[in-house]
Amino acid sequence: MGFARACSVALMGVDGVVVEVQADLEPGIAAFALVGLPDKTLVESRDRVRAAVVNSGAAWPQKKLTVGLSPASVPKSGAGFDLAVAVAILGAAEVVDPGIIADLVLIGELGLDGRVRPVRGILPAVLAAAEAGYRQVVVPQQCATEAALVPDVSVLGVRSLRQLIAVLTDGVVPEEEPPGRPGRPDPILAGMILPGAGLGTGSGGAAGAEGLDLADVAGQHSARRALEVAAAGGHHLFLSGPPGAGKTLLAERLPGIMPPLTRQESLEVTAVHSVAGILPPGEPLVTTAPYCAPHHSATMQALVGGGSGLPRPGAVSLAHKGVLFLDEAPEFRPQVLDALRQPLESGQIVVARAAGVVRLPARFLMVLAANPCPCGRHTAHGAGCDCAPSSIRRYQARLSGPLLDRVDLRIEVEPVSRSDLLTEGGRGEDSAAVAERVMEARSRAAHRLIDTPWNINSEVPGRELRTRWQPAPGALAQAERDLERGLLTARGLDRVLRVAWTVADLAGHDRPDSLDVAVALELRTGIVRGVPLMTGRGS
Numbered sequence: 001m002g003f004a005r006a007c008s009v010a011l012m013g014v015d016g017v018v019v020e021v022q023a024d025l026e027p028g029i030a031a032f033a034l035v036g037l038p039d040k041t042l043v044e045s046r047d048r049v050r051a052a053v054v055n056s057g058a059a060w061p062q063k064k065l066t067v068g069l070s071p072a073s074v075p076k077s078g079a080g081f082d083l084a085v086a087v088a089i090l091g092a093a094e095v096v097d098p099g100i101i102a103d104l105v106l107i108g109e110l111g112l113d114g115r116v117r118p119v120r121g122i123l124p125a126v127l128a129a130a131e132a133g134y135r136q137v138v139v140p141q142q143c144a145t146e147a148a149l150v151p152d153v154s155v156l157g158v159r160s161l162r163q164l165i166a167v168l169t170d171g172v173v174p175e176e177e178p179p180g181r182p183g184r185p186d187p188i189l190a191g192m193i194l195p196g197a198g199l200g201t202g203s204g205g206a207a208g209a210e211g212l213d214l215a216d217v218a219g220q221h222s223a224r225r226a227l228e229v230a231a232a233g234g235h236h237l238f239l240s241g242p243p244g245a246g247k248t249l250l251a252e253r254l255p256g257i258m259p260p261l262t263r264q265e266s267l268e269v270t271a272v273h274s275v276a277g278i279l280p281p282g283e284p285l286v287t288t289a290p291y292c293a294p295h296h297s298a299t300m301q302a303l304v305g306g307g308s309g310l311p312r313p314g315a316v317s318l319a320h321k322g323v324l325f326l327d328e329a330p331e332f333r334p335q336v337l338d339a340l341r342q343p344l345e346s347g348q349i350v351v352a353r354a355a356g357v358v359r360l361p362a363r364f365l366m367v368l369a370a371n372p373c374p375c376g377r378h379t380a381h382g383a384g385c386d387c388a389p390s391s392i393r394r395y396q397a398r399l400s401g402p403l404l405d406r407v408d409l410r411i412e413v414e415p416v417s418r419s420d421l422l423t424e425g426g427r428g429e430d431s432a433a434v435a436e437r438v439m440e441a442r443s444r445a446a447h448r449l450i451d452t453p454w455n456i457n458s459e460v461p462g463r464e465l466r467t468r469w470q471p472a473p474g475a476l477a478q479a480e481r482d483l484e485r486g487l488l489t490a491r492g493l494d495r496v497l498r499v500a501w502t503v504a505d506l507a508g509h510d511r512p513d514s515l516d517v518a519v520a521l522e523l524r525t526g527i528v529r530g531v532p533l534m535t536g537r538g539s
Helices: 045-055 082-092 122-131 141-147 161-168 187-191 221-233 247-252 263-276 300-304 334-338 341-346 389-396 418-422 431-448 462-467 477-484 490-507 514-525
Strands: 002-012 015-026 031-035 064-070 136-140 154-158 201-203 237-240 290-292 323-326 348-353 356-361 365-370 409-412
Touching: 002 082, 002 122, 015 082, 015 122, 031 045, 045 082, 064 082, 082 161, 122 136, 122 141, 122 263, 136 141, 141 154, 154 161, 221 237, 221 247, 221 365, 221 409, 221 431, 221 490, 237 247, 247 323, 247 365, 263 356, 300 334, 341 348, 409 514, 431 490, 462 490, 477 490, 477 514, 490 514
Parallel strands: 031 064, 136 154, 237 365, 237 409, 290 323, 323 365
Antiparallel strands: 002 015, 015 064, 201 290, 348 356
C-alpha cells in the first residue's frame, strides 16, 4: 500500500485553483481509476501517463491505483494535469520520495514517449500557485520563461519525465534531443497556439504589423486629434464617414501612440493571451497595447467570451488594456453590440455557464467605425446618396442609443481632399511625436490620481470629478445648458468631464477651463463650439 500527493492548477478563465493530486496504491486487480470531476481530455490522461511512465524507464505498479483530484467540486479540464498525475503515482510506488513532491506544483502534458509538452495558461496557473503560497513549480522547458515572470517562485523547466525523475532522485539528468528535423518548427509547440483564436489580435498594432505610422494618414486633422485624446485618456471613439476616408487607417495606428504597458498590465494581458492560446512562443511577456479587430460576423461568444464547457476569453478580453476595433459596426448583430454595454462600464465580463462562472478582465479602448448609410455617400460632398431616408434611419439605428451613450468621442471623418492626398502639406505628425504628448498627458493624470484606484481619466467615477476634482469656476456652463436641453445625459456629462480633464492634461492645464470643456463637448456631441480642437496645446 502506498500514498503520495502532488499539486497542479485548474484554470477557470484567468483565475486558478490549486488542485491536490492524490495517488493511492492498494493490493488488488491492476486498475487505474481517476476521480475528481475530470473532463474527457483529463480522463484520457490515464493512457498517456501509463505509456509515458513505462517509456521513461520506470515500472508501472501492478496494483489497484486510484488518483483523486481535490477539491472534487471544482471542474478540471485539459492535459496540464498529466505531469502531476505521473509524479504522484511514482511517489506512491516509491520511485521518488513522496515527501519531496508533496508541495511541488507540476503543470504539463505528457506525450506517450515521456516528453513533457507545453500547455496554455502557464502564467495564470503559476500566479495562482504563488498566491496560494507555493514556491516551487515544474513546467515544460518551453514555458519556463513565461513561468519565471512570477516573482518569488522557483521554476524548473523539464523536457521529459525522465529528466524530472532524475532531478527528484538526485540522478544524472539525461540529455533530450529536440524532436523534429533541424530548421523545422518544434512539433511540441504545435498545441500552444490555436489557429484563428486571436480574432485578428496582435501587439503593438494591427495584427502585430510593424511600420504603421500616423504620418501615413493624409488630412483628417480633427480625427487625428480625437485619436490623441482617446489614447491619452482611454476614451472610446466612434468614427463615422464614407468608405475610403481613412477610418480603418486611423484605428490601426491607435495602439502605436498608446504608452507601453506597465509590469502589472503586462502580466494581466499575458495571462489572458496565454489562456486563449495566442501567446507566441519565445515572447513570454506582452509589453505593448494589444489590438483586436473581429469580423462583423462574430458571434456573441466570440466577442464577449464563452464556448462549450468553461467559457474562454472573447475579443473584449483579448483587447484588455488595448484596442478593440469594430469595423463596419452597424453590420454586427444588435444583440452582440449591446452585450458590450456591461464591460464598457465595469471593465470586466462575467460569463455564467452550467460548468461554472468565469470572470474575465475587459478594460479596453473601443473604436467603432461606420458608414453614414448603406451606400456610404450620405454625407459625402458632391456625391449622390441613393438611400431612402427610412433606410438611412434604420441603418443608423443599428447602433443603439445606450451603446453610443458610452462612447466619449464622436467624429465625422470627411473624405480626403486632393491637396491633402497629393501634397506633403497634407501629411501630419508621425506616431512618435504624438505618443510623446500622450505619455506626458498620462503622466500628469497619474500624478493627480496617485493613491487612488484609478490610473487614467476614463476610469474616474463622475462623482469624484464633480466633487474632488472640479473644473474651473463657470467652465461647465455650456455643458449644464446641454444637459437641460436634453443633448447630454447624466452619464454623458460625466464623460464630458473625463474628456475635458484629458484635454487639459494634453494642454498642460492644472484643471479644465471653459475652452477645455467646449472641446470635450464638441468631441462628444459633434456640435461645433467655435473653438479649435486642443486649444492651448500649441499645435
